[in-house]
Amino acid sequence: MNALTQTLSHADKASNPDWWRGAVIYQIYPRSYQDSTGNGTGDLAGITRRLYHVASLGVDAIWISPFFTSPMKDFGYDVSDYCDVDPMFGTLADFDALISRAHELGLKVMIDLVLSHTSDQHPWFAQSRISRDNAKSDWYVWSDPKPDGTPPNNWLSIFGGSAWQWDGRREQYYLHNFLTSQPDLNFHTPAVQDALLDATRFWLERGVDGFRLDTINFYFADKELRDNPALPVTERNATIAPSVNPYNHQRHVYSKNQPENLAFLARFRGLLDEYPGAAAVGEVGDAQFGLELLGEYTKGETGAHMCYAFEFLEKSPLSAARVAQVFERFDRVASDGWACWALSNHDVIRHTTRWDLSADAQKAYLMLLLLLRGSVCLYQGEELALPEADVAFEDLQDPYGIEFWPEFKGRDGCRTPMLWEPSNEAGGFSSAKPWLPVSSEHLMKSVGAQESDPDAMLHFYRRALAFRAEHDVLIKGDQGVVRAQNDVVIFERSSDALQLTCAVNLSEDVKTFTLDGTYADVAGPLSGAQLDGMTVTLKPWGVAVLRRAN
Structure with missing residues (x-):
């Protein structure tokens, strides 16, 4: 298939x-x-x-x-x-x-x-910036300047500089968390x-x-x-x-x-x-x-x-x-x-x-x-x-x-x-x-x-x-504690029908860890593990998905 x-x-x-x-x-x-x-x-x-x-x-x-x-x-x-x-x-x-x-x-x-x-080209903003009393005047975040003419507060834009842009039509600042051409909507309205x-x-x-x-x-x-x-x-x-x-x-x-x-x-x-x-x-x-x-x-x-x-x-x-x-x-x-x-x-x-x-x-x-x-x-x-x-x-x-x-x-x-x-x-x-x-x-x-x-x-x-x-437990199943053991991430995924132990080696070195029983690796060709009794050896960047065999 x-x-x-x-x-x-x-x-x-x-x-x-x-x-x-x-x-x-x-x-x-x-x-x-x-x-x-x-x-x-x-x-x-x-x-x-x-x-x-x-x-x-x-x-x-x-x-x-x-x-x-x-x-x-x-x-x-x-x-x-x-x-x-x-x-x-x-x-x-x-x-x-x-x-x-x-x-x-x-x-x-x-x-x-x-x-x-x-955008500042949106019709909503075009109307909002016309005056302080039009039907969409409060659709964006506007504020008067401080007495010295500077922005109303210290907020910054993710794209650099102040998060406030002066608009001469309203003689107020508007908020933009991103570009000056991206005015923030006022969700309080x-x-x-x-x-x-x-x-x-x-x-x-x-x-x-x-x-x-x-x-x-x-x-x-x-x-x-x-x-x-x-x-x-x-x-x-x-x-x-x-x-x-x-x-x-x-x-x-x-x-x-x-x-x-x-x-x-x-x-x-x-x-x-x-x-x-x-x-x-x-x-x-x-x-x-x-x-x-x-x-x-x-x-x-x-x-x-x-x-x-x-x-x-x-x-x-x-x-x-x-x-x-x-x-x-x-x-x-x-x-x-x-x-x-x-x-x-x-x-x-x-x-x-x-x-x-x-x-x-x-x-x-x-x-x-x-x-x-x-x-x-x-x-x-x-x-x-x-x-x-x-x-x-x-x-x-x-x-x-x-x-x-x-x-x-x-x-x-x-x-x-x-x-x-x-x-x-x-x-x-x-x-x-x-x-x-x-x-x-x-x-x-x-x-x-x-x-x-x-x-x-x-x-x-x-x-x-x-x-x-193919494994519903990986899609919607529960997850146990995620732990790090010598560069290996180890955790359990479980449902009423199945429990799997997952291990991923996030290093360039061979890693070994011990289980509390005997397991089978269900990862098939995706596996990067060798099992010897209760010992699991992971190759560099190797993965194991283990199901208890006893």
Whole structure:
């Protein structure tokens, strides 16, 4: 049975309203997946053309980064119309065709909702900035200056500088946690919430199966606009911004993470519950309180179904001790929640480069992700073992990278086009010059090149995903304490029917540990272990999935 047949055979599981719990979600960055028009930019029709590849991996769903109408100052994360497709990506009819084809292949479709802010070109903001007393005057976060004309408080933007921008029309400042062209919506205004829920319903009616909620913890700002306290230097090692950004100098207790968020999430969840099977995964953009917020936002049935934080997206190496530390904290602050784990996405250096991983190490990290309790996000090209592309300054598109070059090169290196075949300089992505250059190092890693190589990373991903799909205990089962033992991560996954002991060697050395009985390794060709009685020997980057034999 091939991978696509396996995917379709799991369609019944995916149609369950609880499909998201333990699902594997494949992220697609639409500008860089497939160009169907020959203009050098990916589009919705291109995604539809390549959905067979996605289904062949054995994933449950796709997450499509923003394709809404936008001036593209932040590549679609600056929305000017929540209910239409930007012409760059096609039409609503193209989106409907994508939904139809994905569902034929047994894939759920999640789209990226950017609710915390809009583009400054959105009609809502155009009206809001006209005066202090128009119908949408309070739809964004406006404030008078201090008596000396400076911004109302010390809040900083993730993209650098003050989070406040002066507007001469209202003679007030408006809040922008990101670019100055991305004004923050005022969630304290009920009409704003209503309008965003209407936009959410628009896409649910078109057949989407769920949403990835961008910056889910940024929706509300402190109503009193109090200053953020300083973050001690000793705590600046874990951040969501590059080290050169002064954003890291504050503890962001007032500019985001507000308690009112829970009430809005309850409204959002209530809407999703009207559409059986609709689910949401939230991005928690916070390095200090990420796991706490994950637990708070996903416990019970009134928030997001799942969230992911940045613990596995950080630059610091993901050692066995670090994994155990993350789960020790998770078990303390988020045990009733549901995590979605990811190693790469469109905002961070690809993990192959970030941690300088060999092919064997990449396989070990994938297996770790698939064996842990939670859902999983994979990023396009990860299945090809793509490293971060080196994009020259003159080719940069990302304003974040342009602002902080050369200490921080931005996000373009992880957003370069997907590679389909080595037939031209664009790797089969386009017949024209791509919007970002294709790395020559990537060309030999194309889908076409790897399909004919049984030892390629692409086939390992398919085998690993099939293994997870065949073991329901790995999808929804309980998880015991995650412990680190001499560079090996060890934990149990269990259900009423089965208990498995999982071990992953996160080192280049052979490791040995002892069990409390005799076990059989059920990992088959994925195994990197030898068993001798109660002793398990793991090869470098080896994996064992063990079932008690006595």
